[in-house]
Amino acid sequence: MVPYHEILDEEELKFVLEHYNIGKEHLPKIKVKDPVIKEIKAQVGDVIKITRKSATADEAIIYRLVIG
Amino acid sequence: MIHSVPKRIGQIKFGFISPKEFRKMSVTRVITADTYDDDGFPIDMGLMDTRLGVIDPGLRCKTCGQRAGECPGHFGHIELVAPVIHIGFAKLIRKLLRAICRSCGQLLLTPNEKTKYLEEIRAKVEIGHSIDDVVNTVFKESRKAKKCPYCGEEQIDIKFEKPTTYLEDKHKLMPADIRDLFEKIPDDDVEVMGMDPASARPEWMLLTVLPVPPVTMRPSITLESGQRSEDDITHKLVDIIRINQRFQENREAGAPQLIIEDLWELLQYHVTTFIDNAVSGVPPARHRSGRPLKTLSQRLKGKEGRFRGSLSGKRVNFSARTVISPDPNLSISEVGVPEATAKELTITMNVTQHNINDAKEYVARGPERHPGANYVIRGDGRRVKVTDKNSLELVEAIETGWKVERHLKDGDIVLFNRQPSLHRMSIMAHEVKVLPNKTFRLNPAVCPPYNADFDGDEMNLHVPQTEEARAEAKILMHVEHNILSPRFGGPIIGGIHDHISGLYLLTNRDKKIYKPEALELLKKSSIKELMEPAGYENGKPYWNGKQIFSMILPDGLHLTFQAEMCEHCEECTKGECERDAYVVIEDGILKHGSIDEKAIGAFKSKILDKIYKEYGEENARMFVDDATRLGIRAIMRMGFSFGIDDEDVTAEADVQIGEVLSEAEERVTKLIMAYSAGELEQLPGRSLDETLEMKIMQELGRARDSAGDIAGRNLGLSNSAVIMAQSGARGSMLNLTQMAGCVGQQAVRGERIQRGYVGRTLPHYETGDLGADARGFVKSSYKTGLSATEYFFHAIGGREGLVDTAVRTSQSGYLQRRMVNALQDLEVQYDGTVRDTRGMIVQFIYGEDGLDPMKGDFGTRESIRRIINLHSNDTVNHASHRAKLLALSRPNQSENQVHR
Numbered sequence: 001m002v003p004y005h006e007i008l009d010e011e012e013l014k015f016v017l018e019h020y021n022i023g024k025e026h027l028p029k030i031k032v033k034d035p036v037i038k039e040i041k042a043q044v045g046d047v048i049k050i051t052r053k054s055a056t057a058d059e060a061i062i063y064r065l066v067i068g
Numbered sequence: 069m070i071h072s073v074p075k076r077i078g079q080i081k082f083g084f085i086s087p088k089e090f091r092k093m094s095v096t097r098v099i100t101a102d103t104y105d106d107d108g109f110p111i112d113m114g115l116m117d118t119r120l121g122v123i124d125p126g127l128r129c130k131t132c133g134q135r136a137g138e139c140p141g142h143f144g145h146i147e148l149v150a151p152v153i154h155i156g157f158a159k160l161i162r163k164l165l166r167a168i169c170r171s172c173g174q175l176l177l178t179p180n181e182k183t184k185y186l187e188e189i190r191a192k193v194e195i196g197h198s199i200d201d202v203v204n205t206v207f208k209e210s211r212k213a214k215k216c217p218y219c220g221e222e223q224i225d226i227k228f229e230k231p232t233t234y235l236e237d238k239h240k241l242m243p244a245d246i247r248d249l250f251e252k253i254p255d256d257d258v259e260v261m262g263m264d265p266a267s268a269r270p271e272w273m274l275l276t277v278l279p280v281p282p283v284t285m286r287p288s289i290t291l292e293s294g295q296r297s298e299d300d301i302t303h304k305l306v307d308i309i310r311i312n313q314r315f316q317e318n319r320e321a322g323a324p325q326l327i328i329e330d331l332w333e334l335l336q337y338h339v340t341t342f343i344d345n346a347v348s349g350v351p352p353a354r355h356r357s358g359r360p361l362k363t364l365s366q367r368l369k370g371k372e373g374r375f376r377g378s379l380s381g382k383r384v385n386f387s388a389r390t391v392i393s394p395d396p397n398l399s400i401s402e403v404g405v406p407e408a409t410a411k412e413l414t415i416t417m418n419v420t421q422h423n424i425n426d427a428k429e430y431v432a433r434g435p436e437r438h439p440g441a442n443y444v445i446r447g448d449g450r451r452v453k454v455t456d457k458n459s460l461e462l463v464e465a466i467e468t469g470w471k472v473e474r475h476l477k478d479g480d481i482v483l484f485n486r487q488p489s490l491h492r493m494s495i496m497a498h499e500v501k502v503l504p505n506k507t508f509r510l511n512p513a514v515c516p517p518y519n520a521d522f523d524g525d526e527m528n529l530h531v532p533q534t535e536e537a538r539a540e541a542k543i544l545m546h547v548e549h550n551i552l553s554p555r556f557g558g559p560i561i562g563g564i565h566d567h568i569s570g571l572y573l574l575t576n577r578d579k580k581i582y583k584p585e586a587l588e589l590l591k592k593s594s595i596k597e598l599m600e601p602a603g604y605e606n607g608k609p610y611w612n613g614k615q616i617f618s619m620i621l622p623d624g625l626h627l628t629f630q631a632e633m634c635e636h637c638e639e640c641t642k643g644e645c646e647r648d649a650y651v652v653i654e655d656g657i658l659k660h661g662s663i664d665e666k667a668i669g670a671f672k673s674k675i676l677d678k679i680y681k682e683y684g685e686e687n688a689r690m691f692v693d694d695a696t697r698l699g700i701r702a703i704m705r706m707g708f709s710f711g712i713d714d715e716d717v718t719a720e721a722d723v724q725i726g727e728v729l730s731e732a733e734e735r736v737t738k739l740i741m742a743y744s745a746g747e748l749e750q751l752p753g754r755s756l757d758e759t760l761e762m763k764i765m766q767e768l769g770r771a772r773d774s775a776g777d778i779a780g781r782n783l784g785l786s787n788s789a790v791i792m793a794q795s796g797a798r799g800s801m802l803n804l805t806q807m808a809g810c811v812g813q814q815a816v817r818g819e820r821i822q823r824g825y826v827g828r829t830l831p832h833y834e835t836g837d838l839g840a841d842a843r844g845f846v847k848s849s850y851k852t853g854l855s856a857t858e859y860f861f862h863a864i865g866g867r868e869g870l871v872d873t874a875v876r877t878s879q880s881g882y883l884q885r886r887m888v889n890a891l892q893d894l895e896v897q898y899d900g901t902v903r904d905t906r907g908m909i910v911q912f913i914y915g916e917d918g919l920d921p922m923k924g925d926f927g928t929r930e931s932i933r934r935i936i937n938l939h940s941n942d943t944v945n946h947a948s949h950r951a952k953l954l955a956l957s958r959p960n961q962s963e964n965q966v967h968r
Contacts, residue, residue, distance in 0.1 A: 021899075022907065022909065026903075026906075026907050026909055027908075028908075028909060028910070054917070056915050056916050057916040061912065
């Protein structure tokens with residue numbers, strides 16, 4: 001039911017931010033108290049990669065910044 | 069990279085203005101209610117004091133020294149004799165009165181509680197969250213206190229009487245008392261109540277000083293009679309000053325308390341209505357004529373208010389609006405503009421050495437003769453009006469660097485719009501065609517995107533004023549570019565009504581068409597040569613309708629589909645279909661099938677869809693133009709009419725329909741009998757009553773359908789109504805059934821009609837009658853006419869339909885407004901991401917797949933399959949087709965190749 005969430009490592013994060021030419025704060029947000037975030041033990045400031053099913057693209061990848 | 073706007077608002081802070089600040093921003097105190105003296109000059113310290121700004125030409129502002137129009141205006145102030153409540157804060161004042169001690173003014177919480185709440189508030193402010201929840205608990209908790217924890221005073225509950233009265237044990241609290249009490253509230257307590265004491269001291273909610281708005285925002289108008297008429301706000305200010313003066317005089321004279329209180333109340337009333345003239349419980353202040361005054365709130369609120377009426381939307385120049393009418397001879401990308409309008413709307417051309425001769429010609433023609441000019445702008449920026457007298461002079465003077473405001477002429481790009489603008493196709497770019505008469509003309513094939521008809525609809529036209537705007541309009545908004553709807557990836561433009569009937573008549577079955585006729589049919593199209601004739605008769609060549617239609621199809625077009633009229637038989641005979649409903653197009657030749665709504669109709673056209681996607685937008689436009697013209701010609705050639713006697717059925721059919729209906733009624737009676745005898749078998753999941761209703765509805769529905777079938781069969785396939793219904797041009801078989809057969813069951817909320825009297829719908833029936841006619845079954849047809857009771861039931865059903873549409877439009881309108889407000893600033897960037905104006909990412913790829921829904925095939929992403937088919941060699945021999953496609957992609961060669 002819950003799409004796959006994973007914490008981005010330093011390198012991937014750098015790649016993503018460079019790819020979109022943005023800072024972390026431009027990403028969509030997710031709260032630390034979100035159950036998924038608790039489950040994968042991410043910290044505030046981490047960036048999460050979500051791989052979820054999409055009606056239009058079968059599979060979509062979304063990045064979110066964990067906030068307090 | 070996303071560019072940010074030059075300045076970004078960091079934060080907005082709301083607070084109250086203090087009396088001190090009111091006085092500081094004031095340029096004068098206003099003490100007299102008079103405006104102008106006998107000579108018509110503004111009175112000093114009056115409401116029109118020249119220090120408050122000037123509106124009369126010739127005078128100079130005493131504050132800033134500027135003239136009318138330059139001076140922005142300055143605030144003044146009135147010193148109120150006694151404080152009054154600001155109506156906007158009435159509810160907050162009540163909250164505060166209940167939260168603080170009536171004697172010492174301290175918040176009724178223990179010091180510990182206060183520190184706790186204060187910490188919570190500060191923490192929330194820190195992270196930018198709303199403090200509403202905390203503040204609400206503060207007010208709720210403090211109200212519970214019976215005794216002040218600081219001075220020990222017993223607390224009395226405050227009763228609030230709308231709009232501005234506060235009662236403490238039936239004793240009225242005067243605004244002055246409230247103000248004094250509020251002054252005692254310590255700053256720290258104010259903060260606990262969620263306010264910033266520096267910018268929002270509670271006592272400032274009671275006005276002791278009233279700002280007088282600058283005269284520039286309340287200008288007086290001079291009537292034709294020379295009389296001055298003041299603005300509503302000035303009127304209100306006059307009232308306030310008068311009462312204020314009377315109040316002061318009475319108080320100084322030591323008038324009795326009762327009179328003072330009355331005057332105080334009156335002052336409160338005037339200040340209240342000055343701020344908001346629509347407070348519930350306060351009679352609105354009226355003009356002498358009885359019209360309610362438009363005071364401060366009324367200027368801002370609502371659709372015509374400052375926000376929605378002046379800031380979000382306003383009137384524009386270079387626009388026109390008039391009634392629309394059809395003109396099938398125009399291209400779909402054209403719009404007919406009346407000459408009078410074309411002479412009023414202008415385009416500014418910069419005079420260069422390349423166009424100087426054209427410019428001279430326009431100026432020479434002057435403002436009256438059509439492609440002329442209204443103004444020229446000289447090199448030094450001065451605007452000179454072109455008149456018959458000076459036109460020749462100006463022609464001589466024109467040089468490069470000047471600008472000429474020339475009339476709108478054929479080929480100019482304009483935006484054309486019809487409200488409600490619900491989707492992007494509601495505003496499209498058209499090319500101007502200047503025509504006589506006074507209406508905008510458009511090709512009926514572009515009616516569907518605008519949802520326009522010609523029963524009196526009006527449309528708007530806007531003239532883009534810069535080259536950039538015109539280029540953008542042409543590239544993004546041109547009709548050609550909007551043939552496909554991004555909603556479902558199919559054409560939204562296409563043939564309607566007569567176009568469909570005409571082409572259907574032309575292509576259905578084989579018709580012999582001789583040369584003169586064929587030439588006339590194709591006269592208006594771009595076809596220059598007739599194809600090989602189908603045969604010869606007495607040595608004369610003839611063609612069939614399918615061939616005529618084929619001539620407007622591009623070469624190499626391959627398409628097979630089932631027409632709208634297809635009955636979806638169990639076994640499709642394809643090419644041999646006896647109704648000619650299986651359409652086969654091979655290499656641009658219509659081999660089988662009839663052209664109907666599915667082939668060229670708006671929303672459905674398979675052919676147009678294919679041409680657009682494979683031959684490009686310009687060819688698609690040309691196909692629509694040719695097809696609609698051919699359709700109109702064809703229907704005119706063949707003749708087509710519909711009248712009342714087209715729904716006549718034979719006496720035999722009448723009898724048959726009567727039989728079907730009475731049989732159904734009988735079955736309904738039997739069902740009812742079975743029901744009352746308790747023999748009716750209950751359907752699973754339904755009560756006995758529901759079962760009966762369902763069965764009766766089914767029975768009657770079936771009866772109507774078979775009546776329709778009988779009528780339809782009787783009318784035959786050559787009947788014009790049947791032709792229209794089957795080809796999808798207009799109407800449906802249900803409409804026909806209701807006209808010629810039987811109108812059928814009238815329903816309210818999907819059920820038979822139950823309402824009316826107790827146990828019956830009308831006094832014509834017995835109580836408890838569940839029969840067909842007693843519950844709204846209309847046996848008659850529209851042709852035969854309805855009985856009185858039937859007519860009444862029909863009106864009930866009809867009313868429901870009207871109410872539904874009214875409710876739906878208002879609801880969807882509101883939904884649309886909210887969607888637009890939420891999404892208006894989102895933008896797809898060049899990297900495919902969707903971002904807002906701050907550069908925040910909303911979607912990483914537009915729609916998660918990055919696809920343009922317009923380019924997909926009817927809402928799917930299957931277009932890839934089509935493209936592969938198109939370019940693969942294994943089906944038929946596509947080599948020549950591909951060569952042609954390649955040629956088509958080079959614009960210049962396309963025109964010669966598409967049509968033979």
